[in-house]
Amino acid sequence: MKPVIGITASLDKDQVINDRSYAISVEKAGGIPVILPPLRGLAQLESVLSRIDGLILSGGQDLSPFLYDQEPHEKTSPFSDRRDAYEIELYRLARDKKLPVLAICRGLQLVNVVHGGSLIQDIVAQRPGSLEHVKPNVSVTSHRITTADDSLMREALGETAVINSLHHQCIDQVGEGLRVTATSSDEMIEALETDHLIAVQFHPERLHEQAAFLAIFEDLIRRAK
Numbered sequence: 001m002k003p004v005i006g007i008t009a010s011l012d013k014d015q016v017i018n019d020r021s022y023a024i025s026v027e028k029a030g031g032i033p034v035i036l037p038p039l040r041g042l043a044q045l046e047s048v049l050s051r052i053d054g055l056i057l058s059g060g061q062d063l064s065p066f067l068y069d070q071e072p073h074e075k076t077s078p079f080s081d082r083r084d085a086y087e088i089e090l091y092r093l094a095r096d097k098k099l100p101v102l103a104i105c106r107g108l109q110l111v112n113v114v115h116g117g118s119l120i121q122d123i124v125a126q127r128p129g130s131l132e133h134v135k136p137n138v139s140v141t142s143h144r145i146t147t148a149d150d151s152l153m154r155e156a157l158g159e160t161a162v163i164n165s166l167h168h169q170c171i172d173q174v175g176e177g178l179r180v181t182a183t184s185s186d187e188m189i190e191a192l193e194t195d196h197l198i199a200v201q202f203h204p205e206r207l208h209e210q211a212a213f214l215a216i217f218e219d220l221i222r223r224a225k
Contacts, residue, residue: 003053003224005031008087008107010060010080011038022058025208029217031224038086045093054100054224057087057107059203062169068118075122075168088114095196100223102216103199105167108192111199115175122168123188130186138164138206145190145202151181152198153191156215163190163202170201196223
């Protein structure tokens with residue numbers, strides 16, 4: 001039986017369309033993708049999780065800064081309280097059940113906030129001199145990262161890798177219990193791991209034609225089995 005992988009999605013039309021790259025990556029890796037748009041009734045999440053074998057927290061709009069006790073920066077994009085609440089509870093329940101999770105871009109930031117960490121709301125404004133992390137063409141690699149010893153990132157990508165990048169926010173304080181397993185040359189955190197989680201700041205779903213990036217999804221499928 002192929003494992004069923006739930007993929008979170010925004011109700012925004014453009015972002016739902018973009019989710020096809022996640023579904024393609026899951027199918028290529030040997031899983032069955034199922035899209036999970038935000039539900040109004042959080043009580044239904046136990047039922048949702050009982051039907052999937054693994055979870056992908058996808059990319060999208062910024063998180064509400066109020067979740068990590070900050071006022072919105074002028075560069076912070078409009079956020080969705082509904083999506084935030086849904087995905088936070090979904091991740092918490094998945095973590096409690098030890099369900100395998102892959103968190104991508106916004107997903108990594110959400111996981112960090114759930115674990116008590118914080119975010120830099122705009123890299124250009126708050127970390128001058130950093131690399132350019134907003135590259136609209138995410139099908140093209142843009143900068144190099146270094147992975148940590150004895151990590152799933154090292155196993156999938158090797159000691160260094162060139163990744164794509166489409167984020168104007170990043171991790172500031174790392175959440176409790178999260179291990180940093182990849183960084184860029186400007187010391188941006190590019191990956192986090194726990195026993196049941198891989199979280200990446202880049203977009204492997206847009207690079208699934210390359211074996212190293214598809215391997216991240218293949219690892220999720222192995223853990224889901």
